[in-house]
Amino acid sequence: MPTLAKPWTDAVLAAETERYLTDATFRREVLEASLTNPDNVYAMTRLSGYGLEGRGWEMLPEWTPTTTVIDDDYVAALQSGAPVTIAAHAEPLWDGKSPENMSQWVALGKRVFYEYPLRSEVFAEHALRSEKLAGSIGLQPDENGVWPGVIAFQTLDGASEIGITCALCHVSLDEGSSIVGEARRDLDYGEMRLAYYRDTGATLAEDVRARMSRWGPGRADITQDDDEDPVAIVDLWGVRDHEYLTQSGTIHQIHPAALAIRQETQLLHANQERIRPPRELAWALAMYVYSLTPPEMQAAPLTAAETRGKELFSQHCNHCHRDKNHGGLPVAAASIGTDPVLANGSARGTGLYRPTPLTRVANAAPYLHDGTVRTLESLLDAKRSIPGHRYGTKLPKADRDALVAFMETL
Ligand code: HEC
Ligand code: HEC
Known part of the structure; x- marks a missing residue:
């Protein structure tokens, strides 16, 4: 089993980069060894698509999106009815050069975390266009006037659309100050979707409506299946030390590649399996997640x-x-x-x-x-x-x- 002994210092992580990037057999081994239950949908989907030489997801085109960050000005334009656009000078979020040290990996991962769309999301666009709705479901600007979790990007078909990113659920916001890695517990993802159907009159099956209205803030059902199992968004503190990932321990984190594979397949699957992120971006994202630390607490002797x-x-x-x-x-x-x-x-x-x-x-x-x-x-x-x-x-x-x-x- 390709297990990497902990602790995973930055030097230990850096030494594993090449193997993940270049060795398909190794990636497949890590995938297989890291799935706690090979028979659930999460596992079966990945086992049938990932790390298969010459077939499956390996054959998907690599995609580096071109994005425009959404800031207060952008939101003001949307709220006055402007279409979604990409800045004229926008470039792909990665220039194709492999980072050379850990701080470069982390910096690239940060961009992926904030900017790589999981998918295009009309619900988020709809919410951004209404000041009242945006605020009430937990969309807000951070201290720099940037709205984490939403992005304008160019789709494969060349259209400009609003997408959601990791930062939607994994950056908390409180009146202009943000904490990266803290769950956004006031995000009402179910209500964001319901409001769209309510306001546009688009049809929505009654059972789906009922499910979404039961999520409430801070919870989301992020799997596309018929189970009704919304879960609380988790904080991303100390992830590099976790033996297992997710609250039901879906992934045995035997190697950092297990997280990189989770992120690679999450981005690929969420984008309807039409593209895959360059492996460098998935690795960078894992390194960024590992870099996150909670806000400092004042050290004091225990009472x-x-x-x-x-x-x-x-x-x-x-x-x-x-x-x-x-x-x-x-x-x-x-x-x-x-x-x-x-x-x-x-x-x-x-x-x-x-x-x-x-x-x-x-x-x-x-x-x-x-x-x-x-x-x-x-x-x-x-x-x-x-x-x-x-x-x-x-x-x-x-x-x-x-x-x-x-x-x-x-
Ligand atoms: C719609 C909200 C949402 C988005 C967007 C999202 N996540 Fe999550 N994330 C969750 C939820 C909910 C969980 C808990 C899942 C569980 O326990 O089954 C989670 C769990 C995780 C975990 C496991 C942490 C642990 O303690 O086991 C990691 C790592 C993670 N997310 C990273 C990411 C990254 C990186 C992205 C962007 C590619 C992302 N997430 C996008 C909601 C989200
Ligand atoms: C037999 C194992 C076990 C023992 C003993 C145990 N816990 Fe837990 N604890 C868990 C599990 C598993 C969960 C997650 C359960 C779930 O989410 O459904 C959990 C969840 C929690 C949570 C929720 C944290 C959050 O962010 O949601 C807290 C707090 C907690 N435990 C504190 C304690 C305390 C305090 C004790 C001792 C008095 C304790 N636990 C004893 C297994 C245990």
């Missing part, structure tokens, strides 16, 4: 309550939440007892849930994979109505408070 909470955590929580980020190896969903739909779903189910990494967990509400528990206090409250994850709920109030106090330091 008495926090120290007590830390002890309780090692008694009651550590056997699952045991790694560097207080996450851990996936466990049977049935034993956790939370809503099993995602874990058992045909889309990316594994029968498992991953103990959630707890870095900056105080800012990560609502909790659990489906975002159903509002506060840390209620997660530890025996009287809560949401089922599952009963750990710590039988402890006396003072101990539960101490656990919360400790988690707030993470």
